[in-house]
Amino acid sequence: MSQQIHVAVGVIQDSDNRILIAKRPEHLHQGGKWEFPGGKVEDSETTSQALIRELKEEVNLDVVETFPLMEIHHDYGDKQVFLDIHWVTNFSGEAKGLEGQQVSWVEKAQLRQYEFPEANKAILEKILG
Numbered sequence: 609m610s611q612q613i614h615v616a617v618g619v620i621q622d623s624d625n626r627i628l629i630a631k632r633p634e635h636l637h638q639g640g641k642w643e644f645p646g647g648k649v650e651d652s653e654t655t656s657q658a659l660i661r662e663l664k665e666e667v668n669l670d671v672v673e674t675f676p677l678m679e680i681h682h683d684y685g686d687k688q689v690f691l692d693i694h695w696v697t698n699f700s701g702e703a704k705g706l707e708g709q710q711v712s713w714v715e716k717a718q719l720r721q722y723e724f725p726e727a728n729k730a731i732l733e734k735i736l737g
């Protein structure tokens with residue numbers, strides 16, 4: 609039986625109400641699709657510690673405050689994920705793809721034009737209403 613992967617995910621919104629998305633490198637699971645930045649929660653850390661660490665490592669942002677948004681369990685067949693998703697509206701720094709990935713600030717109304725992993729459909733429903 610394969611283990612579920614616990615992932616801390618940030619829906620990062622700036623003062624113009626734009627959302628930060630990043631393109632997953634092709635060689636990764638769900639590669640080539642756009643995602644909300646985040647990554648695996650390590651055994652030694654809380655979800656919020658993981659989120660702070662991942663957003664610094666991946667997109668160069670210093671998180672100040674987060675609020676729980678939703679939790680999603682999804683089975684991709686080859687991988688089971690538990691996405692622990694938080695709003696991030698309070699942060700500092702300039703967003704940069706520090707792992708070479710493309711990052712983009714997108715108007716909410718434009719988000720549906722991007723291809724996301726299947727599990728993200730519920731996130732889009734929630735934030736777009």
Ligand SMILES: Nc1nc2c([nH]c(=O)n2[C@H]2C[C@H](O)[C@@H](COP(=O)(O)OP(=O)(O)OP(=O)(O)O)O2)c(=O)[nH]1
Nearest residue numbers: 615617637638643644645646647648689725727728
């Ligand atoms: N970050 C993120 N991951 C997502 C989203 N939607 C979704 O299904 N996932 C899945 C894809 C991956 O299977 C998993 C995240 O794992 P990952 O490999 O990117 O984790 P990581 O950033 O810690 O990367 P790694 O260096 O440990 O490999 O969650 C999303 O919006 N953001």
Ligand SMILES: [Mg+2]
Nearest residue numbers: 645646647648
């Ligand atoms: Mg990641």
